Amino acid sequence: MKINKSGAKFSAIVKIGEDLREESRKTGKEFLYLNRGINRVVNIDLSEIIPMIDFNSDTLQYYPHSKGMFLLRKAINNEFFAEKTSEENIYVTAGGMNALSLVFQTLEIENVYTHSFYWGAYSNALKIAEKNQLFYDDFEDLRNNYKKYDNSAVIICDPNNPTGSKADDKMLFEVLDLFSKQNTTVIWDGPYRRLFYDNTDILYQKLLTYENVIITESFSKSIGLSGQRIGFMHCKNPEFNEEFAVRLLYSGNGINAFAQILVEKILSTPEGKKAAANFKEKTVNDIGKNIKLLKEKGLLTEEFYNNETPVGIFVIVNKSYNELKTKNIGSVPLNYFTKRTDFDVENYSRICVSVPERDFKKYFAKF
Numbered sequence: 549m550k551i552n553k554s555g556a557k558f559s560a561i562v563k564i565g566e567d568l569r570e571e572s573r574k575t576g577k578e579f580l581y582l583n584r585g586i587n588r589v590v591n592i593d594l595s596e597i598i599p600m601i602d603f604n605s606d607t608l609q610y611y612p613h614s615k616g617m618f619l620l621r622k623a624i625n626n627e628f629f630a631e632k633t634s635e636e637n638i639y640v641t642a643g644g645m646n647a648l649s650l651v652f653q654t655l656e657i658e659n660v661y662t663h664s665f666y667w668g669a670y671s672n673a674l675k676i677a678e679k680n681q682l683f684y685d686d687f688e689d690l691r692n693n694y695k696k697y698d699n700s701a702v703i704i705c706d707p708n709n710p711t712g713s714k715a716d717d718k719m720l721f722e723v724l725d726l727f728s729k730q731n732t733t734v735i736w737d738g739p740y741r742r743l744f745y746d747n748t749d750i751l752y753q754k755l756l757t758y759e760n761v762i763i764t765e766s767f768s769k770s771i772g773l774s775g776q777r778i779g780f781m782h783c784k785n786p787e788f789n790e791e792f793a794v795r796l797l798y799s800g801n802g803i804n805a806f807a808q809i810l811v812e813k814i815l816s817t818p819e820g821k822k823a824a825a826n827f828k829e830k831t832v833n834d835i836g837k838n839i840k841l842l843k844e845k846g847l848l849t850e851e852f853y854n855n856e857t858p859v860g861i862f863v864i865v866n867k868s869y870n871e872l873k874t875k876n877i878g879s880v881p882l883n884y885f886t887k888r889t890d891f892d893v894e895n896y897s898r899i900c901v902s903v904p905e906r907d908f909k910k911y912f913a914k915f
């Protein structure tokens with residue numbers, strides 16, 4: 549059997565989690581698993597939503613439309629775009645990863661720029677799509693040197709994974725204004741933003757004014773449903789959408805109907821909205837307290853947050869993976885997220901701060 553090897557690697561972060569759990573099993577040590585990329589302050593409470601779903605229905609049991617169920621696309625249009633876009637521009641995907649992979653495959657472009665601190669999966673998905681990954685320093689670099697990014701694609705992830713920093717929206721729109729005057733495609737991949745905002749956030753509506761912006765979104769983080777594998781892609785370019793739709797169809801033949809109905813109910817019913825709001829409020833509250841504790845203990849790497857605010861759900865701490873492990877805290881070494889060499893990457897790690905405050909406090913009392 550000859551294999552078409554992409555050169556992409558299986559997620560190393562998954563391996564870290566497996567190793568820690570194995571060590572825990574062998575030694576009986578309890579770890580705080582801050583290596584994980586999920587919100588674990590609370591689960592979203594679905595108890596009032598599940599009774600609304602008719603499991604004995606055609607809608608749930610038969611193939612959904614490969615673009616996604618119309619009612620969900622309508623709910624997304626309402627929630628994110630205040631009904632200012634067309635449902636035709638929205639494609640339901642199996643999470644943000646699926647959307648990103650298909651976007652990378654669909655774009656005929658050589659170079660894709662990511663932040664110098666980037667989500668490692670971008671590298672692997674770009675490798676599979678045979679695109680070069682290049683880096684920008686930060687949003688100031690994008691603004692000041694915008695010409696450098698002509699004829700390329702640029703991924704914007706804000707709040708950022710791994711740093712958890714949030715840039716000023718004004719700065720982001722300055723960058724978009726410059727890119728809209730040249731041939732730069734922007735992939736707006738911000739699955740953490742809507743954890744901190746509800747539908748009064750007008751950012752997505754403002755993104756509609758840019759023809760060169762492709763949005764990839766996820767319900768994994770903002771409403772905590774990473775297990776449902778659901779997200780969406782939005783683009784206004786009909787030619788792009790036509791090719792994307794074909795690739796979406798033949799990659800999965802539609803997205804799980806239950807997940808679509810569930811998210812549609814969360815976005816569009818009073819019970820669903822209440823569950824999402826409670827989830828966000830509790831999660832953001834503990835994230836804020838956990839970041840405050842890190843600041844007080846001098847563990848947050850303030851030098852990486854120049855003009856930006858660390859909001860989570862991740863932050864970078866000035867402790868190595870091993871140092872944290874000796875205190876029974878799981879993390880991911882920072883070298884999984886950057887190729888920067890202007891500082892000693894070995895001394896830093898990414899931790900997820902979206903865990904209950906009491907657990908966080910208990911484990912960080914050891915510092």
Ligand SMILES: Cc1ncc(COP(=O)(O)O)c(C=O)c1O
Binds near residue numbers: 642643765779
């Ligand atoms: C920056 C970023 N984009 C997209 C995703 C995709 O998430 P999912 O595939 O769970 O929707 C993640 C998940 O960790 C992420 O960190």
